[in-house]
Amino acid sequence: MTWFVFCYWYEPDAPRDPVGLVRMWTLADALTEVGDRVTLFPPRYQSALSRRAYRVIPIHVIHLPLIRPLSYALFSFVHGFVRALRSKPDVVYYRWMDSPHPLLLAKLFRVPCVCEVNGEPVPEWLENNNWFTRRLKQWLARQTLRQCERIVVLTEGLRSLLNERYQVSLDRIAVFPSGTDTQRFAHRDAAASRLTLGLLPDQPYVGFVGTFYRYQGLACLLNTLALIKKVCPAVRLLLVGDGEATEELRQQAKRLSLEHAITWTGRVPYWEVPVWIGAMSLCVAPFRADRGETSPVKIFDYLACERPVVASAIPSVTSIFTADSGVRFVSPDQPQLLAEAIVALLNDPHQCEAMGKQGRRFVEGHFSWRAIVGQLRRWLDDHHTVRTHAHSHVL
Numbered sequence: 588m589t590w591f592v593f594c595y596w597y598e599p600d601a602p603r604d605p606v607g608l609v610r611m612w613t614l615a616d617a618l619t620e621v622g623d624r625v626t627l628f629p630p631r632y633q634s635a636l637s638r639r640a641y642r643v644i645p646i647h648v649i650h651l652p653l654i655r656p657l658s659y660a661l662f663s664f665v666h667g668f669v670r671a672l673r674s675k676p677d678v679v680y681y682r683w684m685d686s687p688h689p690l691l692l693a694k695l696f697r698v699p700c701v702c703e704v705n706g707e708p709v710p711e712w713l714e715n716n717n718w719f720t721r722r723l724k725q726w727l728a729r730q731t732l733r734q735c736e737r738i739v740v741l742t743e744g745l746r747s748l749l750n751e752r753y754q755v756s757l758d759r760i761a762v763f764p765s766g767t768d769t770q771r772f773a774h775r776d777a778a779a780s781r782l783t784l785g786l787l788p789d790q791p792y793v794g795f796v797g798t799f800y801r802y803q804g805l806a807c808l809l810n811t812l813a814l815i816k817k818v819c820p821a822v823r824l825l826l827v828g829d830g831e832a833t834e835e836l837r838q839q840a841k842r843l844s845l846e847h848a849i850t851w852t853g854r855v856p857y858w859e860v861p862v863w864i865g866a867m868s869l870c871v872a873p874f875r876a877d878r879g880e881t882s883p884v885k886i887f888d889y890l891a892c893e894r895p896v897v898a899s900a901i902p903s904v905t906s907i908f909t910a911d912s913g914v915r916f917v918s919p920d921q922p923q924l925l926a927e928a929i930v931a932l933l934n935d936p937h938q939c940e941a942m943g944k945q946g947r948r949f950v951e952g953h954f955s956w957r958a959i960v961g962q963l964r965r966w967l968d969d970h971h972t973v974r975t976h977a978h979s980h981v982l
Contacts, residue, residue, distance in 0.1 A: 588618075588623045588624070588677045588678065588904075588964065589616075589623070589624045589625075589626075589674065589675075589676045589677045589678070590624065590625045590676060590677070590678050590679075590680055590687075591626050591628070591667055591671070591676040591678070591679045591692070592611060592680045592681065593628045593667070593679070593681035593682070593684075593688075593689045593755070594611040594627070594629055594681065594682045595627070595656060595659045595664055595682075595686075596608050596630070597630075597655060597656070601968075603753075606744055607663070608629055608630075608634065608658070608867055610682075610765060610806070610884065611627065611629070611682060612627075612634065612639075612723060612960045613766075613768060613956055614805060614960070615627050615639070615641050615960070616639075616640070616641075616828070617639045618641075618954070619641045619959055620957065621957070621961070621964070622961060623963045624642075626642040626644060626670060626676070627640070627641065627643050627644070628644050628646055629645060629646065630644065630646055630648045630659055631645035631647050632645075643781050646659055646663045646666060646773070646811060646870075647662055649966075650851065654751055655749070655787040656684065656685060656686065656697040656814070657686075658825025659686075660684075661688075661905050662689070663688065664692060667679075667689075667752055668692060668693050668695070671695075671696050675696055675700050676696070676698055677698060677699075678699055678700075679692055679693035679696075679698055679699070679700045679701070679962050680700075680701045680702075680703065681701075681702055681782050682702075682703045682704075682705065683702055683703065683732075685724055685727065685728075687730075687734075689702075690702070690731055690734055694734075699736040699737065699967070700735045700736055700737075701735065701736065701737040701739060701802075701967070702735045702737075702738050703730060703739040703740075704732070704738060704740050704741075704745060704749065704762050705741045705765075705881060706738070706741075706745070706880065706881045707742070707745075707748065707880060708724070708726055708728040708753070709724045709725045709748075710733070710879070711821075714812055715724075725752075726873055728753055729753045729754060729831065731756045732749060732753050735752070736759065736760055737752055737761070737966075738761075738965065739760075739761060740760055740761070740762055740763070740895075741762070741880075741881065741882030741903075742762065742764065742765065742881070742902075742906060742907070743882045743906050744880040744882050744903060744906070745881075745900055746762055746826050748880060749869030756925055760862075761966055762763075763782065763962070763963060764770055764846065764887075764954065765883075765887055765954075766887060766889075766950070766955055766956045766958070766959045767887035767888050767890075767954060767955055767956065768952055769891050769950060769951055769955045769956075771858070772860075772861050772887075772888045772891035772892050773891065773892065774893040774943075774947065775861065775862065775864075775867060775892065776869070777868065780846050780862050780865035781866045782797070783862055783866075784821060784863065786823075786825075786850070786866055788891075789822050790822075790823055790824050791819070791821060791871075791933050792823050792824070792866055793815075793822060793868065793869055793871060793929055793933075794814075794824070794825035794826075794827065794863065794867030794869075794870050794880060794894075795808065795824075795825070795826055795828075795872075795873075795885075796828065796860060796863065796870070796872070796889075797827075797828050797830075798827075798828055798830040799828055799831065799836060800830055800831060800832065800869060801875070802874065802875050802876075802877065802878040802879070803832075803873070803874060803875070804835055804873035804874050804875045804899060805826070805851070805873070806836065807831060807838060807873050807875070807919075807920055807922055808824070808871060808873045808925070809824075809836060809843060809849075811926045812824050812843075812845055812963065813843045813845060813850060813950075814922055814923060814926035815889075815926050815930055816845070816848060816882075818930055819930060819933060822933065823848055823849070823850060824848060824849045824850070825850050825853045825867060826849060826850065826851050826852065826865065827855060828853075828854060828855075829854045829862065829960050833851075852881075860888065861888075863890055863893045864889060864892040864894055865892055865894075868894075868933060868939065869894060869896070869897065869929065869932050869933070869939060870885075870886075870889040870896050870897075871896070871897050871898070871925070871929070872885055872886050872889075872896060872898040872904070873897075873898070873899055873925060874896075874899040874918050874919060875899070875919055876896070876899070876919040876922055878899075878901055878919075879901070879903075880902075880903050881903060881905065882907075883898070883903060883907070886898060886914065887954050889946070889951055890912070890913050890914070890943075890949060891951075892943075892947075893943035893946065894946070894949045895913055895914075895915070895939045895943055895946065896914045896915070896946065897912060897915050897928045897932065898915070898916060898917070898926065899915035899916070899918070899919035899920075900917060900918060900919065900969070901919055909949075911945055911949075912942075912945060912946040912949040913942040913944075913947070913949060914942075915928050915932065915942070923951055
């Protein structure tokens with residue numbers, strides 16, 4: 588099978604190489620490993636210039652407001668059109684963006700178009716959209732998504748949202764939660780990982796990995812750390828990443844006198860992330876209650892590294908993970924409850940080890956990228972054509 592994969596992502600605080608493209612790189616890797624031919628059309632960031640096992644066509648992007656996404660849409664369409672004249676794809680796959688150009692390309696060459704939607708297409712929390720812009724984007728999303736042959740979403744909540752708000756028929760939507768690379772993300776000795784990173788080998792570390800968006804609940808996590816330090820003064824917090832909320836989090840840490848209890852790593856290369864997770868005693872995903880419908884990617888990586896997880900009990904988490912998957916749930920936005928769960932695990936290393944092993948088995952059995960890609964290919968091949976209307980199901 589031959590795939591054209593389009594993906595645009597921009598983070599204002601990291602325009603050179605946003606981490607939001609990691610899922611698409613991993614998808615292309617997994618498709619290539621099973622023998623498919625993949626051409627990826629990413630923005631020309633640093634990650635797009637690395638050698639890959641598949642073809643990558645970096646798209647020049649003009650870094651100016653409004654022009655940035657338009658330049659990606661225009662240049663990627665032209666490159667895709669020229670490439671398709673030479674070698675017609677079997678599938679055009681793209682992650683949702685405010686542009687229908689991958690769908691137009693698929694229609695021109697009469698091949699199926701699959702759109703991946705990993706969050707609300709027009710998020711309610713966007714502050715820079717006025718009423719007219721929001722309505723225009725919602726209309727565009729409704730028209731585009733209804734024309735795609737197949738839609739991939741990351742949660743059941745997103746599937747329902749697309750059906751109710753954008754009138755996409757359920758029989759064209761399948762749920763593929765995010766997965767993890769179980770070879771890259773694997774168990775590492777905690778003390779050895781800490782020594783590698785220059786951390787204290789015998790101290791307990793609670794860790795978070797991700798972009799510092801406000802919905803991640805890191806403000807709650809800092810309040811939680813202040814409570815934990817009262818009963819476990821040796822505990823340190825590892826914050827791996829960066830983002831829009833960094834400065835306000837640093838100010839909050841200063842007010843709480845936590846400066847010396849937190850290690851701020853900034854953004855780290857993707858290949859280093861498993862080492863940082865390996866250095867953690869346990870991992871946290873303290874999402875706010877209003878986070879919305881997106882797949883909790885970091886939890887899969889935590890579990891693959893055999894680390895126990897304490898996570899907010901929001902629908903997009905509880906619909907995927909079970910009581911025996913290595914995740915302990917707490918109510919969101921409750922520092923006291925989060926602190927109690929973390930302290931209980933830090934005081935029970937045997938339980939931490941058992942949860943870590945449970946989590947590893949859970950992701951190996953259900954959420955490795957090889958398994959997800961196999962399910963995706965079978966879904967597209969159902970009845971020998973992606974145009975067949977089969978009943979949607981969670982894969």
